[in-house]
Amino acid sequence: MKINNLGYLMKEGIRGIFLHGFMSFAAVCVTVACLLIVGTFSSLMYNLNIIVEDLNKTNEIVVYVDETLSDAEARSIGTQLNRIENVHNCVFVSREEALENFVADYAERGTFNGVDASYLRHRFVVTLEDNHLMEDTTAAIRSVSGVADISAAYELAEGFSALQDILRLASIVIIVVLLVVSLLIISNTVKLAMYDRRDEIAVMKMVGATNSFIRLPFVVEGFVLGMLGAGLAFLLEWLMYDALSSRIAAIDTLKLFNFVPFREMVWPMVATFAAAGIFVGIVGSWTSIRKFMDV
Amino acid sequence: MIEFTNVVKSYSVGTHALRGVSMQIEDGEFAFLVGPSGSGKSTIIKLITGELKPTSGMVHVNGYSLERIRKREIPYLRRTVGVVFQDFRLIESKTVYENVAFVMRAIGAGTKEIRDRVPYILELVGLETKSRRHPTELSGGEQQRLAIARALVNNPSTIIADEPTGNLDPDRSLEIMSLLQEINNLGTTMLVVTHEKDLVERFSKRVIAINEGLVVHDGMDGYYRI
Numbered sequence A: 001m002k003i004n005n006l007g008y009l010m011k012e013g014i015r016g017i018f019l020h021g022f023m024s025f026a027a028v029c030v031t032v033a034c035l036l037i038v039g040t041f042s043s044l045m046y047n048l049n050i051i052v053e054d055l056n057k058t059n060e061i062v063v064y065v066d067e068t069l070s071d072a073e074a075r076s077i078g079t080q081l082n083r084i085e086n087v088h089n090c091v092f093v094s095r096e097e098a099l100e101n102f103v104a105d106y107a108e109r110g111t112f113n114g115v116d117a118s119y120l121r122h123r124f125v126v127t128l129e130d131n132h133l134m135e136d137t138t139a140a141i142r143s144v145s146g147v148a149d150i151s152a153a154y155e156l157a158e159g160f161s162a163l164q165d166i167l168r169l170a171s172i173v174i175i176v177v178l179l180v181v182s183l184l185i186i187s188n189t190v191k192l193a194m195y196d197r198r199d200e201i202a203v204m205k206m207v208g209a210t211n212s213f214i215r216l217p218f219v220v221e222g223f224v225l226g227m228l229g230a231g232l233a234f235l236l237e238w239l240m241y242d243a244l245s246s247r248i249a250a251i252d253t254l255k256l257f258n259f260v261p262f263r264e265m266v267w268p269m270v271a272t273f274a275a276a277g278i279f280v281g282i283v284g285s286w287t288s289i290r291k292f293m294d295v
Numbered sequence B: 001m002i003e004f005t006n007v008v009k010s011y012s013v014g015t016h017a018l019r020g021v022s023m024q025i026e027d028g029e030f031a032f033l034v035g036p037s038g039s040g041k042s043t044i045i046k047l048i049t050g051e052l053k054p055t056s057g058m059v060h061v062n063g064y065s066l067e068r069i070r071k072r073e074i075p076y077l078r079r080t081v082g083v084v085f086q087d088f089r090l091i092e093s094k095t096v097y098e099n100v101a102f103v104m105r106a107i108g109a110g111t112k113e114i115r116d117r118v119p120y121i122l123e124l125v126g127l128e129t130k131s132r133r134h135p136t137e138l139s140g141g142e143q144q145r146l147a148i149a150r151a152l153v154n155n156p157s158t159i160i161a162d163e164p165t166g167n168l169d170p171d172r173s174l175e176i177m178s179l180l181q182e183i184n185n186l187g188t189t190m191l192v193v194t195h196e197k198d199l200v201e202r203f204s205k206r207v208i209a210i211n212e213g214l215v216v217h218d219g220m221d222g223y224y225r226i
């Protein structure tokens, strides 16, 4: 294809956008709105994943060893614990070390000052690979001989996993629905452009224009609309995210939510928005053209 | 070359638009296709341009076999056949110049090529002074000339004109026919569909007469009889 044809196709495509200024404007607005919501959900998911990962790291099970066992016997339980599926890591903490930790943690109040280490038990701090399986894993740990007791925060771990699952499902549903909405809107805009030019299309077909040549200006039109929507949505998302995360950080003095700065996820976000824009634009116009081209 | 061999075209069960048409039009020839309303003339045109497929028989046009042409070859067939429609099918939002340039664009012609050729073609059909007008600002005869210019501009080897003098007074009709003859003299095969007995007989060309889907007369005597 000659270069000046390419120029012509681009020009025709962009002419189409202005020919239906209002419809194009509406299509871009709807695309921006949809992609903003999509982007917000993606960034929320991104942050939630990080929070849950952090939680998983700190979400430890403490396994207390029967106090009648000797030090060496107690330590040897570690190998059995490590063999259990889903156990990621298992660290032995002797009763002396445990006491030291307590004394250090409660130094101000002096609660543990003068307490003898023999009041405490040897213990293992176990972290899991997948917190969903915590119940099964704790059962397996309990059945190891020499394990006296376990303290595990099922509820917290399960709560977060469940929240993550629900949010993941919700975002997928929302993202798919909104992408389809933008797709339909762009598709309709392009369809309108084609309907307006049906006489031209009929003449082009009669004089021997190839289908792809007839199609391309409309694909360009859809592509430009999609990219315009994606670009605007991206910038808005950036502004919104920064404003929102700094506002939350100001309120959240406990640092419960640590928002990742937008800059750190610029590239994944650019990729997401660009992919969504291209997808919505090209697929939207292509599908509307197909119905028109069968002459 | 256009060649029909025992062509049958039925639209649906019962309507036989063509019932076994055989004819052959050589390159560079000028032929009239005449016949009463409903006899099958437009059906023949649509078979030539690949808009329709024959129910049976063979249609050969400029090296393409229409009974088994592939969909993506049809554009290339159509570049060899310029059609002048009875209703012109001009694009009203475009000027005379743009209407012609547009069909060059449609098959991928470059800007320079278009700039060189469009004025030449407009001069050939006598519209050089009207290039900035829109179709609605032209007379019927001028619109017909524009339609001819558009059919001609991509240099097809064949031109088919469906009732090119349908809405014109006798003087304008004669002018259009003369223009078509001139184009034929430059080497383009010309097939002209018409009802007009007087006009046909004035030009003493080959006449193919069709009635009820059959060729009833085909001769060089220039007489219109059915």
Ligand SMILES: Nc1ncnc2c1ncn2[C@@H]1O[C@H](COP(=O)(O)OP(=O)(O)OP(=O)(O)O)[C@@H](O)[C@H]1O
Binding pocket: B011, B012, B015, B016, B017, B035, B036, B037, B038, B039, B040, B041, B042, B043, B044
């Ligand atoms: N799309 C169609 N579906 C069914 N029948 C059709 C269709 N097109 C044409 N016919 C029939 O086929 C026959 C030939 O039609 P055609 O249009 O070829 O006639 P024509 O010679 O061009 O007539 P006219 O001079 O009025 O234009 C007619 O009987 C017509 O009713």
Ligand SMILES: [Mg+2]
Binding pocket: B041, B042, B043
């Ligand atoms: Mg007809």
